[in-house]
Amino acid sequence: MAPGGAGDTPEVALSGPSMTSRKSVTGGGKRDEELILPINSSLSVTLSQDQLKTTTTAAISTDFTEDRIWLNGREEDVGQPRLQACLREIRRLARKRRGAGDGDSPPLSLSYKVHVASVNNFPTAAGLASSAAGYACLAYALARVYRVEGDLSEVARRGSGSACRSLYGGFVEWQMGEQADGKDSIARQLAPEGHWPQLRVLVLVVSAERKPTGSTVGMQTSVETSALLKFRAESVVPARMREMARCIQDRDFQRFAQLTMKDSNQFHATCLDTFPPISYLNDTSRRIIQLVHAFNAYCGQTKVAYTFDAGPNAVVFTLEDTVAEFVAAVKHSFPPAANGDRFLKGLPVTPVPLSDELKAALAGDPTPGGVQYVIVTQVGPGPQVLDDPHAHLLGSDGLPKQAS
């Protein structure tokens, strides 16, 4: 499947890693918009690729006359600044490596143009961290074709800040760093994907519409206008990061869950304190929040937690033994519309009846169709190389394969 495949192609590299979506459990704004440096450290959980993934193929060839990119089958402008920053950074690292005189590597022309194709199996830009997964996968694929090794945090970060976390599986911290050049603003794995096998993640998809405010624009306005965001970054997040790391280490679900909810709420509070204000949550998001608190109150302990990114979809954390009952509560509060049989995606869930007591405890009238569907998933690994050529997205001509 070598692009061009002609004899005048001194170097062809191919890579098709899949990447995860991921879910922030703490989040914030940026201190440097150019270098994409955050105003606080943050923590996320990388999700299984069985349910949510980005697949990317990159190829370089002398036959290519220009850099080109296709997202979900449609060619996009390769000149967009963040994409250019990624390409510049990976080529810089490749040049640096060649300058270091690594005798093992074959000659590689850095002037070769690159073709990239990438697809998500979940809605783009609906607050499901599509850009984080996409740019992490891109950084990983580019590193393979340009034979760059070592930490790729900086490459991924230039595309989308949170993408650096998605370079690793399991529980990942993005250390904000202190240096002005951002060299110490890197991702680090806190615990591997197998660390907490009982943990489950449910994505409650509220809306597949594109969000009105992109998270990048929104974040920048927040940093400029919200006094609460500054206070949060300096005075609240550092202690929370330490405690969250401890909760993960100890698999302390109750405390993990409470911190996750509080931090999500506080993040959205700073969005509202932005001027003009930003609201990612809608009425359905708020009904989900009420549902989770009512469910926990009924249980007499914190068995479920929500967190929201830059969109109305909820990501819910719970343990394996609570999934079935919580899913029944979601179905009760948001009766599935016509697509009842496709309401649950991902890991299998055994249907259980909902007790009358729990039904009564879930305040409010049911909202049919409020939640479109639920993806049941778990913690997953970082980028994986796809060896099967059928999974690659570019054909031997270096162009996207026709949809089969």
Added chain:
Amino acid sequence: MAPGGAGDTPEVALSGPSMTSRKSVTGGGKRDEELILPINSSLSVTLSQDQLKTTTTAAISTDFTEDRIWLNGREEDVGQPRLQACLREIRRLARKRRGAGDGDSPPLSLSYKVHVASVNNFPTAAGLASSAAGYACLAYALARVYRVEGDLSEVARRGSGSACRSLYGGFVEWQMGEQADGKDSIARQLAPEGHWPQLRVLVLVVSAERKPTGSTVGMQTSVETSALLKFRAESVVPARMREMARCIQDRDFQRFAQLTMKDSNQFHATCLDTFPPISYLNDTSRRIIQLVHAFNAYCGQTKVAYTFDAGPNAVVFTLEDTVAEFVAAVKHSFPPAANGDRFLKGLPVTPVPLSDELKAALAGDPTPGGVQYVIVTQVGPGPQVLDDPHAHLLGSDGLPKQAS
């Protein structure tokens, strides 16, 4: 209209002051829930009684065997703690005054029971400050029957903190005070009702439903759980109070409007930072926020401001010359349902056509019925005594008159 009217009634006093609703432009939580002392100073505008008012009648008589109260025609439990605190406080002041040996006043038995009737001409508990208006009016009426003079801040405050501001007309500050006993936590008029004659206030009624979280319970949880609320009270509000007072003094609408919106957003941000989180705003509230920002962006200056209390209804400030165009924009974004002829209440508004440019600038699809109706009003005076006996709510038997 003396209750009982019998010769064994040594003292009968009647009073029927109307009171205003009012609109906070800065708000916050409480530092002492028993004394109702706030964690920050605040500022509000008292609205005209032509559109929004509470009417209250109080009477005392030896014929009355117990304290009783009727709200909007229905008898309520007179034993509720806040009502009892008001009654205790007014009787304490009356006793103190008699103890001071005021020879002018006729003898007055403090053991006489009181009957109170009160009605609002706007929905109760829907975030339109009904308890503020109600308790201010009650304090004023009780002061008349018990012949108490001087500042009634403490009496009103015991009923509902913000009620102390509603004791005055125009622009009113509630100084948080510093003393533990709350004696210096009082209301003060910053500017009288005639100070800024061009100012108009539009109440966009989104929902007449009772709010799920009462503002008192919500506030207390916020004080206990929100780190952002504490920061706001200590580090943001004091400077904003000073600047807001200056804006009002100078009639600087643009700055007044921006501060009002920022402060409303920050207040609701601290509600969201509460655990469990509190959301008074709903999707329609957020559409109104977007509408105001789009309108201002189209105008190239801040001509309209929103503020939200503990509910989804918007209170909009603007100047006289902008009312007609903004009302047209509201009608465009929220096409009135069946009650089209009663969509606008209060001050008359001349219909104007909306330019195609402005229509295009108002992003988003129209939401029919999202706003139930709009009350157009302006700044108004404090409590007024109603001399007309027909306006009094208690009959000569001391019981509520039959609805005529």
